[in-house]
Amino acid sequence: MARPDTRTRILDTALRLFLAKGSEGVAVTAIEEGAGLSPGSGSFYRHFRSKDDVLAAVVDREVDRAAERRVVPGASDLAGDYLASLSALDDLRPLVGLLIREGARLPHLDRVRDVLAEQGARLDADVLAARMAAGEIPQRDAEGVASVVLFALVGHHLAASFFGGPVGVDRERFARVLASMVES
Amino acid sequence: MARPDTRTRILDTALRLFLAKGSEGVAVTAIEEGAGLSPGSGSFYRHFRSKDDVLAAVVDREVDRAAERRVVPGASDLAGDYLASLSALDDLRPLVGLLIREGARLPHLDRVRDVLAEQGARLDADVLAARMAAGEIPQRDAEGVASVVLFALVGHHLAASFFGGPVGVDRERFARVLASMVES
């Protein structure tokens, strides 16, 4: 595994530092240093026009990575579905981290939102409504249940992401309990 | 209602700007301007030693406000409880916003965590376990259910906070559905 090229090393370093300190708190000098370039040299600028430019490129790359992921279609049971969703959220972690730290300042916010929405689409109220109609799960406000499930999963993920580790019960147990609350 | 004193105006302005842009992105000049002082004058420094100092003071004030709030003890029904919890989270919004934007850079992080934990304590697994034992709600993994409830509420709140408005179903409906999922 050869050393990645300079552009890639800059992107990797920038992502890491932006997540740790926010883009405002990171000097181009520090990015150069982290990428193995001489700090203070303008070598960074042979690859990106500005710090905003590299932020946009970092976001683009993360969105691309997120978009590439194929969403597995409805698995066997609900608990499995929810566990898979938590894993999918894991993959989105760097992107979500950027979103949280940079807020509305992020470029391409529309595209980011689209990709996140697509990832969340599988937790659709329609699927729940169909299962309710089929009598597989109890009749309830399908849209409301979908909303509860979505926010429970996202909340669990955000807490783990924010505190840097698992919070509360582990994810298998979490998915199991959540499924049981939907199913009965 | 007289105009607040300068120190208070500085704190108010700093909170607003920090939430909007993050503390790194806010110049002391801008805080002075927002507080009705002449931008570029060092008048700010008659009240705070530095920008970090005012950040600490802003956090302190928000934590104090959060700590002052009395948590209403277990109300009549679960849905009412959950609705009250969402309102309590609303009050914490500025503090949570700071936490999200500033991350680990925040001073007094321990105290912040303590206050937030206290606010969340009412969603205790013990209460659920007692109701399960009393036969009021179905027997389930009480700790797991408490975790799901907590993250659902927090997730709902964070999404609303982040996107600047209600997301998905309204909170009454959300609380009602969540309660029904716990109760049956």
Add this chain to the structure above:
DNA sequence: GTCTATAACCAGATAGAC
């Protein structure tokens, strides 16, 4: 306590040699 003025510093970005 607020102002004008300014010092000291640091970060973003560029020039030109190699």
Add this chain to the structure above:
DNA sequence: GTCTATCTGGTTATAGAC
């Protein structure tokens, strides 16, 4: 493509008059 060196602008923070 990377380096040394530097320009430039903006930000923190201070000095001293009022």
